[in-house]
Amino acid sequence: MMDKEKLKKYLKTMKKPQSFGELSKRLCGTSKETRLLKKYLREQVRLGVVVRTKNGHYGPAEGMGLASGYFEAHRGGYGFVIVDKPGERDIFIPGRKTNGAMDNDRVIVRMEDTRRREGSIVQVVERVCDKVFGRVDYVGNACYLKPKNKTIMFDLFIPEKDTLNAKSGDNVTAEITDYGNAHRPPTGKITKIMTEPEGPKSEIDMIVDEFHLPVRFPKAVTAEAKDLPDSITSDMITERVDLRELKTVTIDGERARDFDDAISIIKEEQGYKLYVHIADVGHFVPWESALDTEARKRGTSVYFPDRVIPMFPKRLSEELCSLKPKVDRLTFTAEMTFKEDGSRATSKFYPSVIRSNERMTYTAVKEILIDKNERQRKKYAALLPEFEAMEELCHKLRAVRLKRGSLDFDLPEPEIILDMQGGLESIAGTDRNFAHFIVEEFMIAANEAVSSFLESLKIPTVFRIHEAPDDRKLDEIIKVLKCTILWSKNRINASDFPQIIAKASDTPFKEVINYLVLRSLKQARYSTANERHFGLASESYTHFTSPIRRYPDLVVHRVLREALIMGGHKGKEFLKKLSDIAFHCSHRERVAEEAERETINALRVWFLKDSVGEKFSGKIVGINARGLRVRLDNHFIDGMVEVSQMFDDYYVFDEKSLTLRGKNTKKVFHIGSTVTVWIERVDMQEREIFFSFQGIDIETLK
Numbered sequence: 001m002m003d004k005e006k007l008k009k010y011l012k013t014m015k016k017p018q019s020f021g022e023l024s025k026r027l028c029g030t031s032k033e034t035r036l037l038k039k040y041l042r043e044q045v046r047l048g049v050v051v052r053t054k055n056g057h058y059g060p061a062e063g064m065g066l067a068s069g070y071f072e073a074h075r076g077g078y079g080f081v082i083v084d085k086p087g088e089r090d091i092f093i094p095g096r097k098t099n100g101a102m103d104n105d106r107v108i109v110r111m112e113d114t115r116r117r118e119g120s121i122v123q124v125v126e127r128v129c130d131k132v133f134g135r136v137d138y139v140g141n142a143c144y145l146k147p148k149n150k151t152i153m154f155d156l157f158i159p160e161k162d163t164l165n166a167k168s169g170d171n172v173t174a175e176i177t178d179y180g181n182a183h184r185p186p187t188g189k190i191t192k193i194m195t196e197p198e199g200p201k202s203e204i205d206m207i208v209d210e211f212h213l214p215v216r217f218p219k220a221v222t223a224e225a226k227d228l229p230d231s232i233t234s235d236m237i238t239e240r241v242d243l244r245e246l247k248t249v250t251i252d253g254e255r256a257r258d259f260d261d262a263i264s265i266i267k268e269e270q271g272y273k274l275y276v277h278i279a280d281v282g283h284f285v286p287w288e289s290a291l292d293t294e295a296r297k298r299g300t301s302v303y304f305p306d307r308v309i310p311m312f313p314k315r316l317s318e319e320l321c322s323l324k325p326k327v328d329r330l331t332f333t334a335e336m337t338f339k340e341d342g343s344r345a346t347s348k349f350y351p352s353v354i355r356s357n358e359r360m361t362y363t364a365v366k367e368i369l370i371d372k373n374e375r376q377r378k379k380y381a382a383l384l385p386e387f388e389a390m391e392e393l394c395h396k397l398r399a400v401r402l403k404r405g406s407l408d409f410d411l412p413e414p415e416i417i418l419d420m421q422g423g424l425e426s427i428a429g430t431d432r433n434f435a436h437f438i439v440e441e442f443m444i445a446a447n448e449a450v451s452s453f454l455e456s457l458k459i460p461t462v463f464r465i466h467e468a469p470d471d472r473k474l475d476e477i478i479k480v481l482k483c484t485i486l487w488s489k490n491r492i493n494a495s496d497f498p499q500i501i502a503k504a505s506d507t508p509f510k511e512v513i514n515y516l517v518l519r520s521l522k523q524a525r526y527s528t529a530n531e532r533h534f535g536l537a538s539e540s541y542t543h544f545t546s547p548i549r550r551y552p553d554l555v556v557h558r559v560l561r562e563a564l565i566m567g568g569h570k571g572k573e574f575l576k577k578l579s580d581i582a583f584h585c586s587h588r589e590r591v592a593e594e595a596e597r598e599t600i601n602a603l604r605v606w607f608l609k610d611s612v613g614e615k616f617s618g619k620i621v622g623i624n625a626r627g628l629r630v631r632l633d634n635h636f637i638d639g640m641v642e643v644s645q646m647f648d649d650y651y652v653f654d655e656k657s658l659t660l661r662g663k664n665t666k667k668v669f670h671i672g673s674t675v676t677v678w679i680e681r682v683d684m685q686e687r688e689i690f691f692s693f694q695g696i697d698i699e700t701l702k
Contacts, residue, residue, distance in 0.1 A: 001033070002027060002028055002032075002033035002034075002036045002037055002040075003036075003040075004040050006027060007027065007037065007040050007041070007044070010023075010026065010027060011050065011059070011060045011063075012060065012063075014059060014060065014063065016059070017051075017053055017057035017058055017059035017064070018057055018058060018059070019056060019057050019058075020037075020038070020041070020056070020058065023037060023041070023058060024037055041058055045058075045125060046106075046125055046126055048061055048067075048068020048069070048084060048106060048107070048108055048125050049061060049068065051064055051066055051108055051122075051123065052123075061108055065110060065111065066108050066109065066110050066122065067081070067083050067084070067085060067088065067091070067108070067109050067111065068083070068084045068106065068107070068108055068109075068125070069081040069082050069083040069084050069091070069106070069107065069109060070082050070084075070104055070105065070106050070107065070583070070587075071093070071098070071101040071102070071103065071104065071105045071106075071107045071121065072090075072103065072104070072523075073098070073101070073102060073103035073104075073151035073152075073153075074151060075150040075151055076095065077095030077098070077153050078092070078093060078094055078095045078098075079093045079098060079101070079103075079151075080092055080093065081093060081107060081109040081119070081121070082522070082525075083109075089117055089470055090117065090470055090522070091109050091111060091117055091118065091119045092116065092117055092118045092119070092472070093109070093118075093119060093120065093121055094118065094120075095153070097119070097120035097121060098121055098153070099120065099121040099122065099123075099124065100124065100154075100179060100180060100181070100186070101121045101124050102127070102128075102129050102151075102152060103129070103149070103151045103152070104128045104129070104587045104590065105124050105126065105127055105128055105129070106124070106125050106126035106128070106583070107121045107123065107124050107125060108121070108122050108123040108125060109121050109122065110122050117470070117472075124179075127176075127179065128587050129176070130175060130176050131173055131174065131175055131176065131191075131212050132145060132147050132149075132152065132156055132173070132174050132176060132188065133147070133148050133149070133171070133172070133173050133174075133209065133210040133211075133212075134146045134147040134148045134149075134156070134171070134172065134174070135148070135169060135170065135171055135172075135685075136158075136163075136166045136167065136168055136169065136170045136172055136190075137155070137168060137169075138168045141160075142157070143157070143158040143159075143160065143163050143166070144156065144157055144158065145158055145172060145174050145188065145190070148210060154180070154185065154186055155185070156174055156176065156185075156186050156187065156188040157185045157186065157187045157188070158174065158187070158188055158189065158190055159187065159189070162177075162188070162189030162190060163190055164190045164191075164192075164193055166190050166193050170193050170194070171193070171194040171196070171206065172190045172191075172192060172193050172194065173190070173191050173192040173194070173209055173210075173212070174188040174189060174190045174191060175188055175189055175191050176188045177189055192209065194206055194209060199422055199423065199606070200306075200418060200422055200423065200424050200602075200603050200606045201306060201418070201422030203599075203602045203603070203606060204304050204305070204306060204307070204599055204602075204603075207304075207595055207598055207599050207602060208304075208309070208595070210595075210598070211591055211594065211595040211598075213302055213309050213591075213595060214294075214297070214298060214309070215309060217294060217313055218290070218294060220290035221290045221291055221294045221313065222313060223290070224289060224290045224291050225291065225312075225313040225315040225316060226315070228284055228315060228316065228320055229320070230320075231320075231327070231328075232327075232328040232329065232330060232353070236283070236330060236353075237328070237330070237353040239351070240330070240350075240351045240352050240353045241333065241350050241351070241352040241353075242352070242353055243264070243275065243277070243331075243333065243352050243353065243354050244328065244353060244354060244355040246264040246275065246354070247264060247357055247382075247383060247386050248262050248263065248264045248275075248277065248354050248355070248356045248357055249262060249263060249264075249356060249357055249358045249359075249360045249383065249386070250262045250263075250323050250325070250356055250358075250359050250360060251263065251360045251361070251362060251365055251435055251438065251439050252359070252360075252361065252362070253361065253362060254361050254362075254363065257308070257317075257318050257322070258301075258308075258310070258317045258318055258321075258322050258548045258549065259279075259322045259323040259324065259356075259359065260278060260279040260281075260321065260322070260323065260545070260546050260547060260548040260549065261276065261277065261278050261279070261323070261439070261443065261545050261546070262276075262277040262323045262331070262354060262356050263275065263276060263277070263390065263438075263439075263442055264277070264354075264386075265386050265389045265390055265393065266389070267385070267389040267392075268337070270339065270340065271337060271338050271339045271340050271345065272337065272338045272389060272392075272393045273335070273336070273337050273338075274335075274336050274337075274338065274393065274442060274445065275333055275334070275335050275336075276333065276334045276336070276442055276443065276445070276446035276545065277323070277331040277332075277333045277352060277354050278331055278332050278333075278334070278446070278544060278545050278546075278547065278553075278557070279321040279322070279323055279329065279330070279331060279332075279547060279548055280321075280330040280331050280332045280351060280557070281312070281316065281321050281547040281548060281554050281557065282332075282547070282554055282557045282558050282561065283330050283351075284316060284320060284321065285312075285316070285554065287558065291312065291313075291316070292554075295311045295312055295551050295554065296551050296581065296584070296585075298311045298551070298588065299311070299550075299551050299584060299585045299587070299588025299589060299592075300549060300550050300551065300585070300588050300589050300592050301317075301548075301549035301550075301592075302592040302595055302596065303596060304595075304596065304599055305416040305417070305418050305599070305603065306418050306422060310548075310549070311548070311549055311550070311551060312548060316548070317548050317549070321547075321548055322548070323354070323356050324356065324359065325355075325356045325357060325358055325359045326355065326356070326357075327355065327356075328353055328354075328355055329353070329354055329355070329356070330351070330352075330353055331351075331352045331353065331354050332349065332350075332351055332352070332544075332557055332560070332561075333349065333350055333351075333352040333354075334347065334348075334349050334446040334449055334450060334544070335347065335348050335349070335350070336445060336446070336449055338393060338396070338397070338445075340396075341396065341400070342393070342396030342397050342399060342400040343400060344445065344448075344449065347449040347452075347453065349449075349450065349453065349560055349564065350564070351561070357382075357383065358380065358383065360380075360435075361435075362433055362435040362436055362439075363433075363435070364376055364380075364435075365387065365434075365435035365438065366433040366434055366435045368380060368384070368387055369387055369388070369391050369434060369435070370433070370434050390438050390442075391434070391438070393441075393442075394434075394437055394438045394441045394442070397441040397442075397444075397445060398437060398441055401441070401444070401536065401537070402498065404537045405495060405498055405537035406498070406535070406536050406537040406538075407497055407498060407501065407517070407535050407536075407537075408498070408501065409501065409514050409517075409518060410431075410432075410501075410505065410510075410514065411511065411514050411515070411518075412429030412430060412431050412636065413429065413430055413431075413432075414427055414428070414429060414430075414600050414604075414636045415427070415428055415429070415430040415636075416600065416603050424603060424606055424607045426635075427603065427604060427607050427635050427636050427637055428635065428636050429636035443545045444536065444538075446544060446545055447464070447541055447542055447543060447544050447545060448538055448540060448541055450542055450544040450556065450560060451463060451464075451530075451538075451540040451541050451542035451544075452539075452540045453560075453563075454542070454556075454559060454560065454563060455530060455540050457563055459559065459562075459563060460528060460559070460578050461528070461542065461555075461556060461559045461578065462526050462527070462528060462542060462543075462552045462555050462556055462559075462578055462581065462582050462585075463526070463527050463528070463529070463530045463531075463540070463541065463542050464524060464525075464526060464533060464541045464542050464543050464552070465524065465525060465526075465527045465529075465530065465531040465532065465533060465541070466521070466522065466524040466525075466532075466533040466534045466535045466536070466541075467522045467531055467534060468494045468522075468534045469494055469520045469521055469522060469534075470522075473520040473521075474492050474493070474494065474520070477492055477516055477517065477520055478490070478491070478492045480512070480513075480516055480658060481500065481513075487500065487503075494534065497517055500513060500517065501513065501514060501517060507672075508670070508671055508672020508673075509671055509672065511621055512621060512622060512671050521534070521535060522534075523586075523590065525582070525586040525589075526543075526552050526581075526582035526583075526585050526586050527582050528578050528579045528582055542556050543556060544556045544557065544560070550585075550589075551581070551585050551588075552581070552582070552585050555578065555581060598687070601687040601688075602687045604637045604638075604687075604689065605682055605683070605684055605687050605688070605689060607635070607637065608637065608679055608682055608689055609682045609684065611679045611682075612679050612680070612681060612682060613678060613679060614678065614679050615676060615677070615678050616632045616633070616634070616635075616676070616677055616678075616679070616691075617632070617633045617634075617674065617675070617676055617677075618630040618631055618632045618633055618674070618675055618676075618677055618691075619631055619633065619672060619673070619674055619675070620669060620670065620671055620672060620673045620675060621638065621671065622671070623653065623658055623659065623660055623669065623670075623671055624653060625643070625653040626640065626642060626643065627640050627641050627642040627643045627644075627645075627646070627660070628640070628641040628660060628669055628675075630675060630677055630691055632677075637689065638689070639677075639679075639688075639689035639690055639691045640688070640689070640690055640691065641675075641677060641690075641691045641692060641693060642690065643660070645680065645690070645692050645693075646692075646693060647694065648662070648665065648667075648693075649662035649663060649664050649665045649667060650662070650663045650664070651663070651669075658670075658671060675693070676693070677691035677692065677693060678691065678692050678693075678694065679691060680692040
């Protein structure tokens with residue numbers, strides 16, 4: 001009987017690519033088997049395991065000197081193929097060899113220079129983008145869409161019948177109808193014309209459209225959510241471990257609405273017993289239900305300053321599955337014991353029911369433990385021993401993690417506050433406090449424990465992997481480090497990163513070095529193959545702790561439940577399903593991150609759009625041949641002072657010392673220097689801010 005294993009075995013024996021007729025003749029005996037062969041080949045081509053040549057022949061990608069992976073596009077027109085095969089380094093793709101591939105497309109790549117790890121894309125096997133957001137531009141009578149996304153290196157031709165009468169300069173969304181080839185341009189049709197944003201709120205609306213984020217839930221999803229029970233009933237908890245008597249708290253930000261993790265801790269003679277309780281979303285959301293299908297499609301919740309686009313309807317995310325205080329909630333608990341030195345001794349997992357005692361905030365916990373605020377300590381006196389035990393264990397877990405080589409970035413995050421009318425109140429940098437570290441360490445511990453347990457059973461699951469950076473990226477870092485007093489060696493290894501970050505912590509280069517190391521790292525992603533987590537220096541890691549807002553966590557919950565009940569026996573079909581989920585969720589995570597980042601850029605511009613001509617103090621946080629990047633002192637806002645706008649001298653970028661030097665005045669600009677700048681202009685379209693070192697006559701701008 002024709003099946004996938006028979007096809008895979010035969011592919012390994014092939015001496016050359018074969019036509020469908022040849023394969024059918026050798027592998028199939030009936031018309032039903034021929035149909036199955038066609039289905040299997042189509043599937044293997046989509047996964048990049050099999051390649052279909054231009055003349056319609058099929059062959060294994062690996063046997064033809066090809067590899068599969070996804071394309072990571074860069075603004076410069078070039079990109080990298082992140083290879084599917086575990087342990088393989090990325091392949092650099094020059095701009096002229098991308099073959100029309102777009103960011104995150106699944107592709108087949110041919111290696112052409114093994115020393116430089118350079119290749120060309122020979123085939124796009126799966127497109128992940130079918131819509132483009134951009135601005136309309138007419139060249140004569142021909143209509144084109146110029147994409148907002150700078151990684152898309154082509155303009156989209158719009159036939160006259162598909163323009164929706166859009167005018168030049170309109171912001172629009174278009175559907176790609178033909179991806180084009182070497183002989184014809186990509187073609188599309190406009191599906192929506194946007195109105196120009198009138199304020200920060202409408203700008204966020206446009207970004208939601210720009211990234212094609214689903215705002216409304218389909219009727220079938222809302223109907224399923226409506227049918228869910230209003231509260232936890234006694235029949236739901238009969239076979240669960242009852243932990244309602246444990247002292248339990250949630251710790252989140254002040255504005256959080258969905259609480260998917262809670263913590264309990266007991267100080268013991270030989271160490272600590274830590275309970276990490278995670279909302280049991282899987283109890284209410286079965287495989288392939290409407291809720292499940294939509295959550296898988298979305299992949300993740302997306303967070304904006306004024307709203308959340310949730311993965312699940314609020315009835316689940318903010319009500320039934322949210323671990324609110326003083327009410328019963330269904331959870332999946334990771335119970336772990338740790339020795340006095342912070343090493344994990346045991347772990348076990350089980351469905352449970354909890355009743356959180358308090359909804360704590362990071363600020364309140366910091367005031368209790370770090371500030372020793374008497375009012376807060378008195379208010380939460382009943383929980384004070386537990387908080388102090390959390391503090392002790394956090395320090396020990398953190399020490400263990402840093403000792404093994406985990407990276408510890410200390411970078412401020414922008415916090416954007418909008419008023420009730422949607423106007424901008426402030427943009428400031430916020431640092432993590434010790435309460436953030438507590439939650440972070442305990443969630444990492446739970447994720448590692450679950451991952452190690454599932455891996456020990458050798459059953460298919462979804463890992464969270466983070467591969468080490470390529471040598472190409474390390475060479476870029478060494479150039480900058482040699483400009484500082486932080487590093488004197490001519491070589492750098494990824495294992496040196498913790499030492500470099502620590503050395504930079506009390507210097508003006510701290511932020512630059514942190515960002516430099518961060519940018520050199522590959523993006524963490526989901527995979528069914530465990531390639532360890534470089535950033536955390538973890539041998540086995542997964543995502544288990546946020547099933548309300550991340551779909552892979554929900555999948556891991558289901559795998560864990562099956563493992564505990566059935567011993568973890570799962571077939572190859574299940575592994576394929578997980579592989580597709582891992583790829584899709586990695587893509588959706590990147591889309592969410594880009595949308596959130598673009599929102600921050602846009603709101604910074606709105607904040608300063610009426611400040612042209614005003615003077616600010618700031619600090620130089622970056623230098624390159626284009627000019628200086630300056631961050632304002634009182635706002636978490638960056639902008640550029642371009643060399644072309646520095647009129648008092650001719651300035652040259654010195655790559656060796658990472659400075660900008662005046663040819664005649666000998667003036668030198670260093671990273672960390674304090675400067676005074678004026679807002680020269682604000683580009684609302686490109687969402688960029690430009691400074692100058694000289695005041696400008698505002699009257700001339702009117």
